[in-house]
Amino acid sequence: MEDPEGQTPQAEEPVSSRYICTANHGFAPFAQEELRRLFGAVKSTLLVPGEIFLATLQVEPEEVTQLLLNNLPIFLRHIQPVQFQDEAGLPALGRLATYLNSLSHLQGQTIALHVRKGGNSFWQESPGELREWLQEEVKGLGAEFSVHEPAWVISVYADDDALYAGVCRPEENLSSWNGGAIRFRKEESQISRAKFKLIEAEKEFGIPFNSFRRGLDIGAAPGGWTSFLLEHGVQVTAVDPAHMHESLKNYPGLKILRKNANELKFRENEFDVIVCDMSWSPKLMAKMVTGLLHSLVPGGTAVVTVKLMHKKPLAMIKEIIEIFEAERMQIQRAKQLFHNRDEITLYMIKY
């Protein structure tokens, strides 16, 4: 049929955008559910089972960014756009270089180039070597390659049967780390790997630990979180029936209470920060921590890990958040950090 101006109407292309999405291992189904709740139908293909998937969303990229940044997800750790897709192999890499060289908005900019490989990638060398090769190939852009405050991020994913790439602003990735994987080196004297969770929370949520004077650490043993607080100049009351690490004995500014947290009473407004990392049922943890919140000053910070022992974590997390909200806690972020295993981290401020 012809329209009045004599033109044959074209069927409009459905709007869609594609992304490689990453969650902690085993949590991809919950990241997919988060996307479904925000964007409706999501077509997805697993790239790494339980962890990385390619998602097609029926909305414009701008809308994806806006909705995600206004509703920061808990389980979706990282997202990278797919604007270029080709078959696996070296000729496709050449075509990717040509494509990137054609993007005039990248000229002379600071760019972070993130390269990841799938399990059986056609690229046999390391991702770092692919990054170096690609940087050389796109020299014509006159760009500076740096992970520090880049204007743009180029994300490349070399899988066994395809090559994917996309360019976006850093905040659109949800994490400035390649694939959202933030890694720290374990210090020789580090008491527990659990400490990484609090280091990551500090960086990810921008928590000003240096500004706190008095802290309560519930479920503190062996003492990774306690040592983190002490190193930030916080005087710590550490509560745990289990033993704290030898190195913390007689540490100035540390009071150790070898007790069950349920047995304790504290004064009003005794602490500026409360942290809790107990391997406990989430509801019991929330009940116990809320029972101690009178000791947190208004404006004080709480960081707690919530174990995901439940089959429906999203519903359970909502319930736990509601328990805290009913006790004058404003949720700043709920997120499964890279260093969280079967748990998430809640960052809250008391009002």
Ligand SMILES: C[S@@+](CC[C@H](N)C(=O)[O-])C[C@H]1O[C@@H](n2cnc3c(N)ncnc32)[C@H](O)[C@@H]1O
């Ligand atoms: C995962 S560990 C904490 C690790 C610690 N954040 C670190 O960085 O070293 C959990 C701790 O919670 C403690 N815990 C469990 N129930 C508790 C309770 N009712 N009161 C105090 N501590 C408890 C356990 O004894 C255990 O040491």
